[in-house]
Amino acid sequence: MKWGFAGYGRIARKFEESLSHTDHEIVAIASRSGYDRVKAPTKAYDNYDDLFADKDVEIVYINTTHNSHAPLTIAALNAGKHVLCEKPISISHESALEMVEAAKRNNRFLMEAVWSRFLPAYRKVMDLISQGALGEVKQISADFGFRMNPEDPKERLIDPALAAGAIWDVGIYPISLAQDIFKDDPIEMSTSAVLSPLNVEDRCAILLGYGNQRIAQLSCAIDLNTINDATITGTKGHIVMKNFWMCESFKVIKDDGEQSYELPMTSNGLYHEAIACADYIRQGLTESPYMSWDHSLQLAKIMDQAIKQCRS
Ligand SMILES: NC(=O)c1ccc[n+]([C@@H]2O[C@H](COP(=O)([O-])OP(=O)(O)OC[C@H]3O[C@@H](n4cnc5c(N)ncnc54)[C@H](OP(=O)(O)O)[C@@H]3O)[C@@H](O)[C@H]2O)c1
Structure with missing residues (x-):
């Protein structure tokens, strides 16, 4: 599987470590703040659009701050990429639904990275x-x-x-x-x-x-x-x-x-969700039975309500 990373922060470094235990490849990393830390032969971009346009990238790992998950995921899906998006899939049920619609429309794989479920x-x-x-x-x-x-x-x-x-x-x-x-x-x-x-x-x-x-x-x-x-x-x-x-x-x-x-677990555990994503995509699946779109939407709905109660 050929990965592209959107973001290169703390969890991205851990995912990179897990991927080093697989036959997958990180072909490109887009990071506004850390592109100069990317080591060749991995391509480095200082913006996410160039990553989504890269023809070598099969699946994008969105690992940026929570507020940016929905717009970046939708852009990646619209560019024809599969997406593994860090948790929470988004910060509202409404925007999570838009992400699922984008995956359906583009017939691409989309999963929220709730890695625990794969251990x-x-x-x-x-x-x-x-x-x-x-x-x-x-x-x-x-x-x-x-x-x-x-x-x-x-x-x-x-x-x-x-x-x-x-x-x-x-x-x-x-x-x-x-x-x-x-x-x-x-x-x-x-x-x-x-x-x-x-x-x-x-x-x-x-x-x-x-x-x-x-x-x-x-x-x-x-x-x-x-x-x-x-x-x-x-x-x-x-x-x-x-x-x-x-x-x-x-x-x-x-x-x-x-x-x-x-x-x-193997490596730091993120290995298991990475392997699962590759298997699903090879099988032509667009969602995971262990972390389905419905489950992500259900979690988003519960979190919307809990946050509303807490902050009011
Ligand atoms: N699965 C897990 O165990 C696990 C563990 C930790 C976090 N996470 C999830 O992974 C995602 C990233 O978490 P992280 O701890 O890796 O975050 P982080 O190291 O703070 O940052 C990740 C990326 O978000 C962007 N970013 C960070 N701080 C920013 C700021 N102040 N303003 C604008 N952009 C900023 C940067 O993008 P650029 O690289 O483009 O500059 C950075 O590379 C979150 O969704 C988090 O919930 C998952």
Whole structure:
């Protein structure tokens, strides 16, 4: 697979490392601030349009700030490229829908890069749940929190103009876990947030109620290092995922005992979503069964509502 990067920041460097464990190639990188760091033979562009016009690029990895995901993705799709877009796919359900329409119109692959869903341990958890290991899942708790450096003037998580805030940056992971298991739209939501001086969530708790007595208790933070675990509880037992969003080990706990699983990731884990994208494109698919357009749209809708509640 021949990749082009739109943006060359922190996560792009990690994706580059993961791609070095594959037979894929990064043929070009477009970065307004970092094009001079690109090493030959990879082509360097100082603007994104030249990247989208490059005939050697098959798939574009959008890894810029959240506010720019929709316009860049649509431009790449309209230029005939497949797209892997970093999370969150966009900053509104409406613009996410426009991105999906662009993928459909151009018959190109589009996926939101929720990389956790492709990790071997995560896939094993989903297999066990679908095989009924927990009975009926009734409750999920999941948390993702880290402490950013609020003194860093370049920190994209501070500036509302760059779509800052805990929900879009890390809250998406616990919401994604709950949606991947419960699948339905929640029927109730309540939130409680600690807001920054610029009125974006530094920390947030989200309680989602679903039909059939199912509940998700989710939390996220960019001002505090939190536990980062998830517990999935069913009528027959629990699964406890250590560091659930970068999961390599988990336990299945039942009345008659517990079983531990260790399933390491390759490289820094982004490897697994990269390999999956290439497989889908080779098969002629335009979306992933593990991170479908409907799932991205559902996540966008929930985040729209949660952010509206928190910031009002
Ligand atoms: N999958 C994961 O584990 C993971 C982890 C971290 C982040 N992410 C996601 O990846 C994306 C990028 O995150 P990152 O941490 O890599 O971001 P970053 O290093 O701060 O920046 C990424 C790119 O965004 C543009 N940018 C950054 N700060 C900017 C500013 N102040 N004004 C205008 N443009 C700016 C730059 O584009 P140019 O290169 O063109 O200058 C930069 O290369 C986000 O969507 C984030 O949620 C995913």
